[in-house]
Amino acid sequence: MDSSNQQKTFTPYWFSEALAQEPNSYPIPLENDIQTDICIVGGGYTGLWTAILLKQQQPELDIVVIDKGLCGSGASGRNGGCMLTWSTKYTSMKKLYGEQEAVRLVKASEQAVYAIDDFCREYNIDAQLRLNGTLYTATNSAQQGGMDAVMAQLDKHQINSWQQWQHEHVQQAAGSALHREGFFSPAAASVQPALLARGLKRVAEQLGVKIYENTPMEAISTDSPVTITTPNADIFANKVVLALNAWMLEKFPQFKRSVVLVSSDMAITEQIPQKLFETGLKDGKTVIDSRIFVHYYRSTPDGRLMLGKGGNHFAFANKISAVFDQPSRYTPLLRQSFNRIFPSLQQQPFAATWTGASDRSTTGLPFFGHLNNHKDIVYGLGYSGNGVAQTWIGGQILASLVLEQQNQWSQCGLVSGPKGYFPPEPxxxxxxxxxxxxxxxxxxxxxxxxxxxxxxxxxxxxxxxxxxxxxx
The missing domain is CATH 1.20.5 (Single alpha-helices involved in coiled-coils or other helix-helix interfaces)
Known part of the structure; x- marks a missing residue:
């Protein structure tokens, strides 16, 4: 077939930028049967953090990571790069897990942001991580006051990292006069998500983790040892970690009613550093509004503006279709939001748009456990569009479950499996x-x-x- 007629493979903006920095890197698929202590299925943030944390605790472990594509090519490499915390989810966590555990998880989510920053510095991962905090805003009168209840709860337990800014300060720092109210927390960051994922891959390999890309899991046998079947070889593992997130539903239908797959759609401009400076966007803070399906945006170090919007495409039967792997079909909606927030930039074209699949749970929080109560197979999913920093916690939990440790991670409230179910289709x-x-x-x-x-x-x-x- 003439190459001009072949469909081009779509590579989201962040991931394309990250791969351009690896010109001599070639994926290695698994070709021969192997035995290993631990096989991790999924080479995104959750899987890579789990591998790294396991190696840091027990360097002698033989650990294998497989990914059906390239590490980080899923949600980890195509999200908005907003490293947020669970602090504003305190009320939900209190209802689900109790007051003490909710307080601990808020603290852990803030710790995760700083831990990832420290990790990148220690291992020389240039992921464009900017620890400039986040600004949660109201853009109309109906949204105003939406933070008051959770702020009171956080104040009660002396875990409130937020401060309300004056109206003028909010508009200046957010780069838009649309914002009417704003709360700022320093415990947040922005990051180039694909560079972080590829950096974690590099560090994992340096620590001795064997990584096989372009190696999808075709089947799993739960006999002992657990057997993972791939196209060209089998993996015999003492322990297995399923870190597939939204892709978990393709192989494990028991989770199909535990999450709903919904798109988050993003657009990014060309380099416009002077225009951004004039709006007031002078650092890497993230800005999030108070909608149910939020707008989120932030600048990049090279002077681009990225804007995203959640809650657009809901996948029927939770199938990951081509919608999640192509330029956003919601570009007009993104353009409308962009022009409303930044009227002075209305003529600024988008350099690229893309879509990511978010595995949204019934609680808006991830859940972890043992697959079908199998002591040697653990899983985690359901980050609900808020997992860039929280996957570090996921890695801590999964590593503790694998090592059968009795600690704050293995016994935390998130290790309880799904907390609810959506209705069946249709x-x-x-x-x-x-x-x-x-x-x-x-x-x-x-x-x-x-x-x-x-x-x-x-x-x-x-x-x-x-x-x-x-x-x-």
């Missing part, structure tokens, strides 16, 4: 469409300072009940 998808469209109408009305329809307000509450509106 009810789930039809319901998701009803709720999504109601939220869109509700938030459009609020943007125009109008009263939303009563029915839209009631339907939007289903998103709150599913853990989606707890401030990301």
């Amino acid at each position: 009810i789930r998808w039809i319901g998701a469409m009803l709720v999504r469209n109601a939220i869109r109408r509700k938030e459009t009305a609020e943007d125009n300072e109008q009263q939303p329809f009563w029915i839209d307000m009631q339907l939007a509450k289903f998103a709150n009940a599913a853990g989606k509106a707890d401030k990301r």
Whole structure:
């Protein structure tokens, strides 16, 4: 077939930028049967952090990581690069896990941000990590006051890293006059997500982890030892870690009602450093608004502006289709949001758009456990669009489960399996469409300072009940 007629493989912006820095790097697929102490399936953040943390604790372990593509080519290499915490999810965590555990998880999520920054410095990972904090804002009167309840709870336990900024300061720091209210926390960062993922791969290999890319898991046998079947070879492992996140649903249908796959769509401009400076965006802080399906944006070190929006495409039957691996079909929606937030940049074209699959759980929080109560197979998924920093916690949990340690990680509230289930298809998808469209109408009305329809307000509450509106 003439190459001009072949469909070109789509590579999201961040991942393309990261691979350009590895001109002499070639993926190594698994060709021969092997035995190993631990096989980790999935070479994204969760799998790589788990491998690294295991090696740091027990260097003698033989550890293998396999990925069906390239390490970091999934959600880890195509998210918005916003390293946020669980502090604003305190209320949900308190209901799920109790007060003491919620406090501990808030602290752990903030610790994760600083730990990743320290790790990158120690191992010379140039992931463009900028520890400039995050700004949570309200962009209309309906959103104002949305942070008050959780701020009071965090204050009560003396774990509140947030401070409310004056109106003018918010607008200046956020680069937009649209923002009416804002809370800033220094415990957050922005990062080039694919560079972080590829950096973790490099460090894992330096520590002795064997990594095989372009090696999908075709089947798993739970006999002892556990056998992972790949296209050209089998892996016989004493322990297995399933770190597939959204791709978990392809092989393990028991999780299909535990999460819903929803897109987060992103756009990035060409280099416009002077224009960004003029707006007020002078560092790497992330800015998040108070919608249910949030807008998030931040600048890059080379002077680009990245804007994303969650809650667009809901996958029917949770199938990862071509929608998740192509330029965003929601580019007009991204353009509308971009122009509204940055009216002075309306003529600025996008250099690229892309889509990522978010595995959103019923609680908006990840969950971990043993697959079918098998003591030698552990898993974790459900980061719900807030996992760049939290995968470090996921790695701690999975490493502790693998090593059968009795500690704060293996016994934390997240190690409880799914905490709820979505309805079966087609009810789930039809319901998701009803709720999504109601939220869109509700938030459009609020943007125009109008009263939303009563029915839209009631339907939007289903998103709150599913853990989606707890401030990301």
